[in-house]
Amino acid sequence: MSWTIALAGNPNTGKTSLFNALTGSNQHVGNWPGVTVERKEGRFRSSGDEVTVVDLPGIYSLGAASLDEEIAADYLLRNRPDLAVVVADASNLERSLYLAVQMLEIGTPLVLALNMMDMAAERGIMIDVERLSALLGIPVVPTVARKKEGIEELKERITRSLRENSAPSLSFALPYGERLNPLFEALETFLGERQELIPGLSARSAAVKFVEGDVAVLAAAESSGVRNSMDELLAEKGRKVEEELGYDLQTAVIERRWGFVSGVTAESVQRDLSLKARLTLSDRIDRVVTSRSLGLPLFFLVTWAIFRMTYALGDPLVELLEGVFESFGEWTGEFFAGAGFSEIVSSFVQDGLIGGVGSVVVFFPHIFILFAFIALLEDSGYMARGAFVMDRVMHLMGLHGKSFIPMLMGFGCNVPSMMATRILEQPRDRMITLLVLPFMSCSARLPVFVLFSGIFFGAYAGTAVFSLYVLGIVVAVLAAKVLGSTLFKGESSQLVMELPPYHVPSFSMVLRHAWERGFLFLQKAGTFILLSVIAVWVLASFPWGVEYGSSESIVGRIGQILAPVFAPAGFGFWQAAVALFFGFLAKEVVVGTLGALLGAGEAGLAAALPGLFTPLSAYAFLVMTLLYVPCVAAVAAFRRETGSWAWTFFMIAYTTLIGYGGAVLVYQGGRMLGLG
């Protein structure tokens, strides 16, 4: 038989480890329909059964208060997996059980994986597995996913439950007590005479969720036209209950559910998890790490170290890869030429194809290293502390505490930093961070700044370069503020974040995560980058026979048409337009292109550039280079992370407009001040 099961659980419960332990390397990564939340699927075989495991996002509840919860709830209700495994943190059972109880209520057949049993034991927490199983009416299997303990038992238990096709959960009824029950019964009777609000959801569950104000059930009631009748049924009795309790019905339902969870925990766990039972080591670390004096400096130190190490370790590898692709390209070019192919073929292979593949692969080292560090931060528990100490500052800009990490990484390369926005859970925070990231001046822009500043600003070259970095940050902050209060105005931003106990990260998990991210980039963004590189090659090489990128080529002609547009910014000549166009491939290419177009080579630019630029127009050109559309790889990463062409075109358009506007402002403003 073949089955489909879902894997659910809170964040920080070792869910990913368990997923890996269950499915091994037998995994496939995609997206949930219509959104960019990653959807992982894996497979395992056990005693003749083939089981597909769908990994749900890590969530605390099914209340649909976040996109992740909405996805999980929707999948459980509409796709009805044959069974769901809930991963619970044995050292923090109470919190883990809330989700399990919610899943039981909507009639999902469950197996509870009691993970991190070793940590629980270390903290002196004893769980009576049989008692827990009896209280919830579901199988409970203790596991230590990181050490692969209990995995075979879990697989065996899953397939046994699937075969028995038992749905013990259907009989699960949470004791809501004498105040709330009459309300549920009234609604249940009402709903029992009608079609199910949501297929497969019992009238009782629908009644509970209606009283609780569940968004999906309210919407279903609305569209079936029973919302008003149900509201009326609830109105009179409900108000009385609310008055007696002193709080509203939603609070009442969730309070009772927690009451049940606390009861089950109290009966099956020895050693109380009350205020006295603290995790002393974690606490002692936190006293330093989140302290008011050291918290921020320490976080800056950690992120700065990650920044330095990512690029210090990655750059030599990138150079190596670049060298390999360059030599390979030249070699193949010569080979094709020698084999009698026309020049067009050898040029296409060398500059278009191999050059294109090369420009994708060079990003792998940085992505791999950065995500190894990010996995370390997340897995150890430090990421949440970083967000905790940074949130106030970042929130002033309308961002989340965690946004700091991608923003900082942006100074190295926008591509891995855009991918790093995955650490942000809420779509709003991710989108705004992604949209302002291109303004963080990446290292590829530095050669352009340095060359121009050296030629035009002499002793003030350093100040000029520094001012551009500051300008990038200022524009990013302003853009974040404006976006947050306009396009994303209606969407709330929440912190409400767990500070999990620290633990030693698993080395293999870290490597696996880093490899996965790097590989996915090559796979998903690679095609777009390759195609763009080939398109640029076509524009620069045709009509065939002209010199590559010269004034007669397509791109040269476009440059001549566009040149007048740049006149208000002080660089209204076609070479500048073409250089900016090639800068789309990679921003440092701007320098090389200008060198080639002026027939000077990079070394001769010092003599050639002052003929075209004044110091003022040179600075305007640098402002444009800083702010206009990021390179093709960053655009590809943006497209991959947002999953939306519309947002991608918006980003291209608004960065370019801001870049152009900034350049014009600098040039015209400077002229008014008599600088040019």
Next chain:
Amino acid sequence: MGLTCSCSGGNERVLSALEIGEGGVVSKIAGDGSLKRRILEMGLVPGTEIRVERKAPFNDPVSVWFRGYELSLRVDEANAVLVRPAGCAGCSGGSR
């Protein structure tokens, strides 16, 4: 169920007003919408014993210890959580 708490109403404060190390019992979550639901579902329901564990630089966000784990909330968010002093007879643990 349902003991009416003898000291509800008196001395109710918002969570963010508590000092580090100070404890209390949740009496109510104000507001509505997804923030309220989120706070409730994370386990901050009436009757829950809490303690303010730490505050970030600039006193925002705050971090609260309850039900065996630690949760951080922005001051804006913690303002929705009303707390009464711990040790009120018949109040702690809610009405179970």
